[in-house]
Amino acid sequence: MAAHESGYVEGPSRTIRPWTSLPSRTLLSLLSPGGRDSRLSILIYHRVLPHPDTLFPDESDAVNFDQQMKQxxxxxxxxPLIDAVQGLNRGKLPSRAACITFDDGYADNAEIALPILQKHGLHATFFVASSFLDGGRMWNDTVIELVRRAPGPELDLSSVGLGQFQIGSIPQRRQAIHYLLGELKYMGLESRKAKVEAMCTLVPVLPPRNLMMTSDQVRVLHRAGMEIGGHTANHPILSGMENNTARAEIAQGKEMLEGITRAPVRLFAYPNGKPGRDYLSDHVRILKGLGFDGAVSTAYGVAKKDCDVFQLPRFTPWGRGLARFTLQMARNMLATPEIV
Structure with a gap:
């Protein structure tokens, strides 16, 4: 087995044939011709794990991600996404145009995803929530790791108003996590922080401190030719904030990343990213005022000429299997994106 300095380890060599490549290209070319009628597919990833996660089996791991990149x-x-933004503005994109993006700034993006991207000669844009670098942890990961590691078959969070859960099986733990994330996601930053801290006092485990990238890893991505994009400082839901506070969050994240890379941050990803729910038209105007060139949402669909490059749609190719992956890409080309 060959180990890369980054930490990604290749398994035994084996041939993985892209799923019916010629028929796939033919179908996709019909759905996504070049030029003025082009359709841009933008993929979202968050993590690329070294091995499959039994708690979240649809999360990308090294082998699955490698297969998808080959496909x-x-x-x-x-x-590159920045080239796609410019191509959309000019009506000059290649047929079957696609971009790869990552959200949040997980360490495995640099340790595992980067070597795979380089292996296939691919470019990606990494949207980093800057305040979690260098030992930080996002609130949702704290919740996930608390429930994952909690001892016993029951979890009692009723004293902090979050209920009681049976966690004796993997599906029960997954269901508890899903419920807790839904309950906490749209709370204000301070209220949510207090709830999560209270959870930490009740569950006798220590969540990991190395989930997010270091500043040096951001620099490694940048030096490798990858684009570093803004994702705010603290990953708040922008629609729940005053405009001045939202602007400060966006500007702070941009400035921190520019200080790390010594390069302009030109692209942005809205946290959570649902148009009209997680961000509003005011936030589109804020981005333009701060000098960004474009932004991405989490609305399904593909971008076409004359679309708003500050509300580019993206989608996550969940699940495994190259046939399913390609069909998901084709189906997404037929979706109509939301905008605000």
Missing amino acids: LVACFNVI
């Missing part, structure tokens, strides 16, 4: 190379023209 992308075979069936799509993968281009």
Whole structure:
């Protein structure tokens, strides 16, 4: 087995044939011709784990991600997102245009995803929530790791108003996590922080402190030619904030990343990213005022000429299997994106 300095380890060599590459390209070319009628597919990833996670089996791992990247190379023209933004403005995109993006700033993006991207000669944009770098942890990961590691078959959070849960099986733990994330997601930053801290006092485990990238890892991505994009400082839901506070969050994240990379941060990803719910038209105007060139949402669909480059749609290719991956990409091309 060959180990990369980054920490990604290749398994035994084996041939993985892209799923029916020629028929796939033919179908996708019909759905996504070049030029003025082009359709841009933008993929979202968050983590690329070293091994499959029994708690979240649909999360990407090294082998699955490697297969998907090989399929992308075979069936799509993968281009940098900043080039895609410019191409959309000019009506000059290649057929089957696609971009790869990552949200949040997980350490495995640099340790595992980067070597795989380099292996296939691919470019990606990494949207980093800057305040969690260098030993921080996002609130949702704290919740996930608390429930994952909690001892016993029951979890009692009723004293902090979050209920009681049976966690004796993997599906029960997954269900508890899903419920807790839904309950906490749209709370104000301070209220949510207090709830999560209270959870930490009740559950006798220590969540990991190395989930997010270090500043040096951000620099490694940048030096490798990857784009570093803004994702705010603290990953708040922008629609729940005053505009001045939202602007400060966006500006702070941008400035921190520019200080790390010594390069302009030109692209942005809205936290959570649902148009009209997680961000509003005011936030689009804020981004333009701060000098960004474009932004991405989490609305399904593909971008076309004359679309708002500050509300580019994206989707996550959940699940496994190259046939399913390609069909998901094709189906997404037929979706109509939401905008605000």
